[in-house]
Amino acid sequence: MDKMRMESIDMTAQNIEKIGALFPNCITETKGADGKPKKAINFELLRQMLSGDVVEGDEAYEFTWVGKKAAIVEANKPIRKTLRPCKEESVNWDSTENLYIEGDNLEVLKLLQESYLSKVKMIYIDPPYNTGNDFIYRDDFKQSAAEYDEDSGVYDEDGNRMFKNTDTNGRFHSDWCSMIYSRLMMARNLLTDDGVIFISIDDNEQENLKKCCSEVFGGQNFVAQLVWERAFSPKNDARFISNSHDYVLMYVKDITRFVIGRLPRTEEANARYSNPDNDPRGVWMSSDISVKTYNAECDYPITAPSGRVIEPPAGRCWSLSKKSFLERLQDNRIWFGPDGNGVPRIKRFLTDLKHDGMAPTSIMFFKDVGHSQEGAQEVSKLLDGGYFSGPKPQRLMQRLLTLANLKEDSIVLDFFSGSASTAHAVMSKNAEDTGNRKFIMVQLPEPCDEKSEAYKAGYSNICEIGKERIRRAAKKIAEEHPDAKFDGGFRVLKLDDTNMKDVYYAPADYQQNLLEQLESNIKEDRTDLDLLFGCLLEWGLPLSLPYQSENIEGCTVHNYNDGDLIACFDENIPDSVMKTIAKRQPLRVVFRDSSFAGSPAKINVTQIFKELAPDTSVKVL
Numbered sequence: 001m002d003k004m005r006m007e008s009i010d011m012t013a014q015n016i017e018k019i020g021a022l023f024p025n026c027i028t029e030t031k032g033a034d035g036k037p038k039k040a041i042n043f044e045l046l047r048q049m050l051s052g053d054v055v056e057g058d059e060a061y062e063f064t065w066v067g068k069k070a071a072i073v074e075a076n077k078p079i080r081k082t083l084r085p086c087k088e089e090s091v092n093w094d095s096t097e098n099l100y101i102e103g104d105n106l107e108v109l110k111l112l113q114e115s116y117l118s119k120v121k122m123i124y125i126d127p128p129y130n131t132g133n134d135f136i137y138r139d140d141f142k143q144s145a146a147e148y149d150e151d152s153g154v155y156d157e158d159g160n161r162m163f164k165n166t167d168t169n170g171r172f173h174s175d176w177c178s179m180i181y182s183r184l185m186m187a188r189n190l191l192t193d194d195g196v197i198f199i200s201i202d203d204n205e206q207e208n209l210k211k212c213c214s215e216v217f218g219g220q221n222f223v224a225q226l227v228w229e230r231a232f233s234p235k236n237d238a239r240f241i242s243n244s245h246d247y248v249l250m251y252v253k254d255i256t257r258f259v260i261g262r263l264p265r266t267e268e269a270n271a272r273y274s275n276p277d278n279d280p281r282g283v284w285m286s287s288d289i290s291v292k293t294y295n296a297e298c299d300y301p302i303t304a305p306s307g308r309v310i311e312p313p314a315g316r317c318w319s320l321s322k323k324s325f326l327e328r329l330q331d332n333r334i335w336f337g338p339d340g341n342g343v344p345r346i347k348r349f350l351t352d353l354k355h356d357g358m359a360p361t362s363i364m365f366f367k368d369v370g371h372s373q374e375g376a377q378e379v380s381k382l383l384d385g386g387y388f389s390g391p392k393p394q395r396l397m398q399r400l401l402t403l404a405n406l407k408e409d410s411i412v413l414d415f416f417s418g419s420a421s422t423a424h425a426v427m428s429k430n431a432e433d434t435g436n437r438k439f440i441m442v443q444l445p446e447p448c449d450e451k452s453e454a455y456k457a458g459y460s461n462i463c464e465i466g467k468e469r470i471r472r473a474a475k476k477i478a479e480e481h482p483d484a485k486f487d488g489g490f491r492v493l494k495l496d497d498t499n500m501k502d503v504y505y506a507p508a509d510y511q512q513n514l515l516e517q518l519e520s521n522i523k524e525d526r527t528d529l530d531l532l533f534g535c536l537l538e539w540g541l542p543l544s545l546p547y548q549s550e551n552i553e554g555c556t557v558h559n560y561n562d563g564d565l566i567a568c569f570d571e572n573i574p575d576s577v578m579k580t581i582a583k584r585q586p587l588r589v590v591f592r593d594s595s596f597a598g599s600p601a602k603i604n605v606t607q608i609f610k611e612l613a614p615d616t617s618v619k620v621l
Contacts, residue, residue: 001602001605001606001618001619001620002617002618002619002620003593003619003620003621004535004538004590004619004620004621005538006080006082006498006499006500006504006505006534006538006621007078007079007080007081007498007505008078008079008081008110008111008113008537009078009110009113009114010076010077010078011075011076011077011078011113012073012076012077013039015076016039016040016041017039019041019046020039023045023046023049025045025049026041026042026043026045026046026049027039027040027041027042028040028041028042063211063212063215065173065174065177065178066171066174067171067174067175067177067178068174068177068178068181070178071177071178071179071181071182072181072182072185074106074178074182075106075181075182075183075185075186076185078110079107079110079111080497080498080500080505081103081107081110081111081495081496081497081498082111082495082496082497082498082499082530082533082534082537083101083103083108083111083493083494083495083496083533083534083537083543084493084494084495084496084526084530084533085491085492085493085529085530085533086492086493086494087492087529089467089492090489090490090491090492091470091471091474091488091489091490092487092488092489092490093489093491094546095487095489095546096487096489096490096491096544097436097438097487097544097545098423098426098438098439098440098441098487098489098490098491098544099438099439099440099441099490099491099493099543099544100417100420100423100441100443100463100466100467100470100490100491100492100493101440101441101442101443101492101493101494101495102442102443102444102445102463102492102493102494102495103442103444103445103494103495103496104444104495105183105415105416105442105443105444106182106183106186107495108415108442108495109183109186109187109190109415109442110186111495111537112190112440112537113186113189113190114537114538114539114540115536115537115540115541115542115543116190116411116413116440116542117189117190117540118189118190118191118192118193118195119190119192119411119542120190120191120192120195120411120412120413120440121191121192121194121195121196121404121406121407121410121411121412122195122196122197122198122400122401122404122406122410122411122412122413123187123190123191123195123196123197123198123412123413123414123415124197124198124199124200124397124400124412124413124414124422125187125197125198125199125200125414125415125416126199126200126392126414126416126418126421127179127180127199127200127201127416128165128176128416129201129202129204129205130165130172130173130176130204130205131202131204132165132166132167132172132204133164133166134164134165136163136165136175136176136179173205173208176205176208177205177208177212180205180209180212181212181215181216183415184197184212184213184216184217185216187413187415188216188217188253190413191252191253192253193253193254193257194252194253194254194257194258194259194405195252195253195258196223196250196251196252196253196258196403196404196405197213197217197250197251197252198248198249198250198400198403198404199213199248199249200228200246200247200248200392201246201247201248201249202243202246202247203243203247206225206247206249209249210222210225210249213249213251214251217251217252217253220255221251221252221253221254221255222250222251223250223251223252223255223258223260224250224362225247225248225249225250225362226247226248226249226250226362226363226364227245227246227247227362227363227364228245228246228247228248228364228366228369228396229244229245229363229364229365229366229371230244230245230246230366230371230372231243231244231245231366231371231372232366232371232372232373232374233373248364248400250403258405259405260359260360260403260405261357261360261401261402261403261404261405261406262356262357262358262359262360262402263357263358263359263360263399263402264356264357264358265356265357265358266358269358270283270350272285273285273350276338277332277335279332279347279349281349281351282349282350282351283349283350284347284348284349284350285347285348285350286335286345286346286347286348287345287346287348288343288345289318289319289320289325289344289345289346290312290313290316290317290318290319290343291316291317291318291319292315292316293317294315294316294317295317296317297321297322298312298317298318298319298320298321298322299312299317299318300318300322302318302325302344304336304340304341304342304344305336305340305341306336306339306340306341308341310343310344319346320346325344328346332347333346333347334346334347335347360399360403364396364399368395368399369393369395369396369398369399370393370394370395370396371393372390372392372393374393374395375390375391375392375393375394375396375421376388376389376390376391378391378393378394379391379419379469382469382472382473382476383457383465383468383469383472384457385453385454385457386453387419387452387453387454387457387459387465388418388419388465391418391419391421392421393421394421394424394425394428397421397422397424397425398425398428398429400425401425401426401429406429406435406437407437408433408434408435408436408437409435409436409437409438410437410438411437411438411439411440412426412437412438412439412440413439413440413442414439414440414441414442415442416442416443417441417442417443417466418443418462418466419465419466419469420441420443420466420467420469420470420473422439422441423439423441423466423469423470423473423490424469424470424473426438426439427439427470427473427474427477427486427487427488428473428477430484430486430487431477431478431480431481431484431486432481432484434484434485434486435486436487438487438544439490441466441470441490443462443463443466444462444463445461445462445463445464446461446462447460447461448460448461448462448465467490467492470488470490473488474486474488474489475488491543491544493533493543498523498534499522499523499526499530499531499534499621500521500522500523500621501520501521501522501523503521504521504522504621520592520594521593521621522592522621528549528556528558528567528569531567531569531592531621532547532558532560532565532567535565535567535590535621536560536565539565539588541560541561541564541565545560545561545564546561546562547559547560547561552577552580552581553574553576553577553580555568555570555573555574555577556568556569556570557577557581559584559586563584563585563586563587564586564587564588565586565587565588565589565590566581566584566586566588566589566590567589567590567591568581568591568595569591569592569595569621570592570595571592571594571595572594572595572596572597573591573595573596575604575605575608578605578608578609579608579612582608582609582611582612582613582616583612583613584613585612585613585615585616586613586616587615587616587617588616588617588618588619589609589613589616589617589618589619590618590619590620590621591605591618591620591621592620592621593620593621595620596620602620605618606618
């Protein structure tokens with residue numbers, strides 16, 4: 001009977017296996033920290049395997065910084081953490097499919113790797129802009145708490161998780177790049193093949209962020225650097241130029257699989273079409289047929305209806321071959337102007353469009369998507385106070401949801417959740433079109449300054465503000481759309497240390513007489529629900545599915561999503577209960593190690609499932 005791992009997957013080991021499948025000759029062996037042999041990569045040989053020439057020297061075009069390798073190691077390193085359910089802070093716990101997760105987002109992303117691998121259609125994040133006054137996440141590869149002044153940081157209950165990255169810090173950009181790079185690595189794994197990520201940023205780190213994204217997602221998967229006109233009233237006190245915009249970087253998992261969502265057509269756009277020659281095919285607009293890229297076949301004179309002979313402009317040629325031009329001329333698709341004497345242009349009919357909407361442009365004007373002041377006002381009205389300085393407006397978020405081309409049941413992730421603008425936007429979209437899109441919000445419970453308006457209003461940390469916004473936004477959306485059915489709830493999960501005691505991971509470190517004194521390898525404060533959700537993470541099951549608990553002969557049995565997983569964490573479970581569970585033929589079953597009186601009982605249970613449910617995977621804690 002297999003034992004559950006109860007820690008996140010080792011990404012390094014997984015990557016080594018993938019490389020070994022392609023280049024087995026590049027796999028070697030080295031000693032691990034425990035002195036035991038383990039697999040490793042012969043990187044010099046791998047470099048040669050990937051080159052058609054003899055590889056010499058270290059010169060290469062690359063983007064690097066102090067701490068980059070450590071950031072990669074940190075991202076790949078497994079952790080012994082779990083997500084603990086918090087029903088009392090949730091809304092519609094039993095029926096909702098939305099999640100609100102509190103904790104360090106890198107660690108949360110690690111825990112979600114198996115449950116949401118390739119399942120997230122859209123990611124939106126609004127990370128710290130690194131303006132010299134921002135708090136950014138502090139990871140294990142940074143200085144220890146003892147090396148850093150306590151007054152310089154913001155902490156969660158674990159101690160040192162964030163610090164103020166001032167521009168006087170010698171590793172100002174490096175620290176920020178390390179922070180974002182490791183999180184992007186984890187995030188990419190969660191995207192569907194046609195998934196997309198949007199990242200808000202300003203000029204401080206735009207250049208570095210784009211390079212990080214091109215490495216993680218591949219430069220070929222860059223879609224656009226959208227420019228958002230965020231300032232409604234530009235400041236007049238700038239030293240040089242009043243900065244009125246931010247950026248939203250847009251990358252996809254696989255550019256060959258992604259289809260952009262198109263915008264609804266506007267009256268302004270339709271007004272560009274007319275029908276001056278009363279063409280029976282309807283309104284049209286025209287475009288120039290000359291291009292810069294020269295092609296001899298497209299260099300020929302054209303005779304206008306007036307008799308004027310027209311040559312291509314100097315250094316250019318026509319975009320159509322002579323044969324193609326004559327075909328379009330015959331079909332009345334060439335326009336020479338109202339007097340028949342103008343430069344030829346090709347007619348494009350509105351009815352020829354193969355889609356209903358319009359192609360989005362790279363500039364997003366605030367008249368179309370809102371501005372930063374609008375976003376702040378939205379939150380202020382909902383929460384009766386201005387607790388966030390820069391929340392994104394709902395119109396901007398709706399534009400991004402449209403560009404992502406979401407399906408009706410897509411998952412949207414935001415792991416810098418902040419004021420939960422993304423959750424608000426997802427619920428609104430579902431209410432408008434009866435969709436069932438789900439959101440996953442992740443936010444570190446950063447304490448609110450005791451002098452802040454938020455703290456005085458009773459919000460101890462940012463997560464409390466975000467959750468309250470979702471509650472109030474759901475109520476407001478329901479009032480505005482009384483006939484709409486949408487999921488306005490969310491399950492709250494909180495990052496915590498593993499459910500297991502140290503003896504679970506290293507029993508060899510404990511003497512036999514000490515082992516006998518330990519009643520359980522599970523921490524005393526953990527509930528059945530804690531253990532169930534810990535098992536979901538390891539077995540790669542979504543955390544939002546329905547489940548029920550029932551009493552069978554005095555034992556509490558949990559059935560997750562109608563047989564995806566059945567768990568019983570009672571001690572000394574009778575054979576009759578084991579048989580009842582086995583007869584239901586679940587896909588997976590998990591028990592505690594103490595559920596069995598001893599090894600003979602384990603063997604007996606193994607035999608029960610082999611006979612009654614041979615396809616069920618059985619594991620123990």
